Amino acid sequence: MRRWLGRQLHLVDFTLGALMRRKGRNFMLLTVYTLVIFMLASVMFLGSALRHEAATALKGAPEVTVQNMVMGRHALSPPEWVERLSRIRGARNVHGRLWGYFYDQANGANYTLMVPPPHARDIAVREGETVIGASVARLREVHRTGYLFLLSPAGKLFRLKVARTLPHRSELLSADLVLLSEKDFRTFFNLKPRDGFTDIALAVRNSNEVPTVVNKITRILPGARVITREDVLRTYENVFSWREGIVLAMLAAALVAFAIFAFDKASGLSAEERREIGILKAVGWETSDIIAMKLWEGGIVSAFALVFGVAAAYAHVFLLDAGLLAPVLKGWAVLYPDFSLTPVIDRMQLLTLAFVTVVPFTVATLVPVWKAAITDPDIVMR
């Protein structure tokens, strides 16, 4: 064991020197390698950050949402539904929700107008006041006046005092949010209490009970659409994974090109290098020593490329907001002038990344490495 370790240490030592001696070539390889890892890592980081954003946003969402359907289209839910759904055992916290979209012609942006749910005390809004998302605040420059002015669909001007701005934490879904009191909301959209709610939300005490509750709801309200939080989460997960996969599949072409490049670099042994290997073998190194040395060489280059590539991708996605990729993966965003992602990286992502880059690289260079290693030691005597 100690001998083995000693041998490996010597080999690493020599390899580091050898890498420095051939700076030009290795720098080129490292650059391309880093670039490939940077691209892959950017896609993966952005994908998982978006997934994380969505999941955080949904964490506070109700377990089950019930929507009224009229002619296959989403319609307002009658107020008496709240009463009927409350009678289901296992369903808690049944409440009608009021939310809607509003197109702001002045800025060309879409806002989500919403009445905060009754149990959410931290974002409760008093009449004449509003709580708004960070992007809305920025867009309307509310910090100057402290008021938000909105022109209702009926043409009436609303003046709302901005009580506070929502924190950045899960900005993806809250950025375009404008929270209003129920009275203001109904006046703004000209809705009477008997018109009902946008939809009805309810919580389920035991998450294993969700399917049972859903069953009961469909029995009581056959025409309604029932959406569970799990459904939404699953859809998000699917959409993100799929998009990410497509982008990665496109990058696979780049990966193949990289493997060929690595193969080529490893095959093109200079006369000087061949002589060096010949000398090493002549003075007592063995084929497996040379292979080990060359694998160390690849391992060291891979490690550096991984560190640099991942660091660059981290900076790109989380500090520079994934400027190069966002259009592809986000797709849905209209109103995110300064949209920052929460940095989330898990071990599996890094493991995956190492897998899709280091394994092909190592395999691509294996045959050239071996070819170099079986150089006849007697070439130094010819």
Added chain:
Amino acid sequence: MIRLERVTRIHNEGRPNAVTAVDDVSLELPDRRVTVLRGPSGSGKTTLLTLVGCLARPTRGRIWLDDELISALPERFMTEVRRRTFGFIFQRFNLVRGVSALENVMLPAYPAGEPHAALKARAQALLERFHLRDRMHEKAELLSGGEAQRVAIARALINDPAWIIADEPTASLDTSLVERFLAEVRDLAKAGKSIIITSHDPRVWQADVVDRIVTMQDGRIVSVEDVGKAPAAAAGREGSPP
């Protein structure tokens, strides 16, 4: 003692450009003697040296090192034998460029996995013995001819081999360096090393340290003469005459 028994080495065997470099050679190389392999270039002396030094395997025939049959060993074990038995001094010294004199000396011992500090101390002691103390961190290509020669000898000695093999060590050296080299050979012989030198340089085979001269031509041995003051214990068997 190294004993060769009807050894043949064919380069590119089975192909149209096959060349028989060593042809059916039988020879004994006694311990603690200085043997010179002499012959024109292309006579097969360097190829014979690669076979003796475990750098290549004979196509046919057997080679014994003391009582060990080394010609049939797989490469892994041949390398092991080579590392612990032979030290090499190559023509033009063949130091690894871009690497310091010190590390060049240490290189042959790397695969054995000796702790770095101990190995380094040994290499430094060797370099000091060859008066290279203040040159040991110099890159190999920046050393003068004489320094490179001494680094090469130090490298050959790092694993404390019983045999030293030198291939045309004096080619392209001026007379003073040849003298210096022969002085080192004398010291090594005195220290009990067995030495084999290939050379077509008369300054080498006329030197007084040489015990035996083997002359080759066209891959065969033409003659074996004992020239030293103390004749070798075992007389070499003659190769088949040309």
Added chain:
Amino acid sequence: MIFDPPILALLLTSGITAAVWLAAAGFAVRLLRHWDIRSGSGRQIRLERQTYLVATALKIVMVAQMAALALFVHNADRMAILFTGAMCALGTLNVNEWGMPAFLAQMGMFLAAAIWLLVNRADEMGRDYPHTRAKYALLLAFAPLALAAAALQWLYFLNLDPNVITSCCSKLFTPEGAGVQADLSAMDPRAALALLFGGSGLLAALAAWPRAGRWPRVAAGILAALYFTGAVAAIISAVAPYVYETPNHHCPFCLLKPQYGFIGYLLYLPLFVATALLLGTGLLAALGTPASLRDAQPAFMRRVGCIAAILYVSFAAVALYAIMRSHLILIG
């Protein structure tokens, strides 16, 4: 099909593994026909040189397979969210009929590669490479497994349908149910723990026994294989409930979840590696000790046996720790 980076990585790895193994098998055929260690012919020297390539490739494959196994399980666990009814890796594996076989084949590949490398290591110590023919015959014998592992993984991942409603672990691993999983969880906890600790003690002793001859080593190999299934059953029946602190939760995969401190990895890894080591030494012992390895091979097997013994002891220690820490009492 679910297009997901870890899945792409796993498919890539299994594809590369199968390709490498197939190429190696082709070489094995040539080697078995022409290998003659005493010859100095060009062909023999070429064969010898190619063995370096094959051995290196298989080392890389083994490392990749080991990492792939962890990735496979971890990814299955993470994907559970995509499937209705799945709570952990098990639910994901049960989404279609290829999941479980793919997982078992993946484990098999790791074991195969580990055993092969062990024999290879012993072989490389002998001056006449005494086990070379056996080694390459073994490689050839494992080739179908390599192909099957890759094929199963492709089938599994290509047929992953998010609309399938799968079963959760708490439904499959119930002693009252039917099928293999139910049987695995039906063991009496007292018997299960006796088997787990007694078996690991016995195997550790057998593995560390310095004067174990040929047949004890072979027996240890066979016992190790049997013990592996027994130990997994014991984990399912007895250790898992202690970790979850509920008498009815038996899942072997939930142990790998972060909320249980990844204790599953600490349990399975030593057990798994120890099994591989004893299988390897068992096979080596069955091959016999060639003259050129008269001292080296027994010494090598002793060393490997000691490592296996340490791993068995640490496996038992982790299991004991999990039980001691638990608030659950299964045995009065």
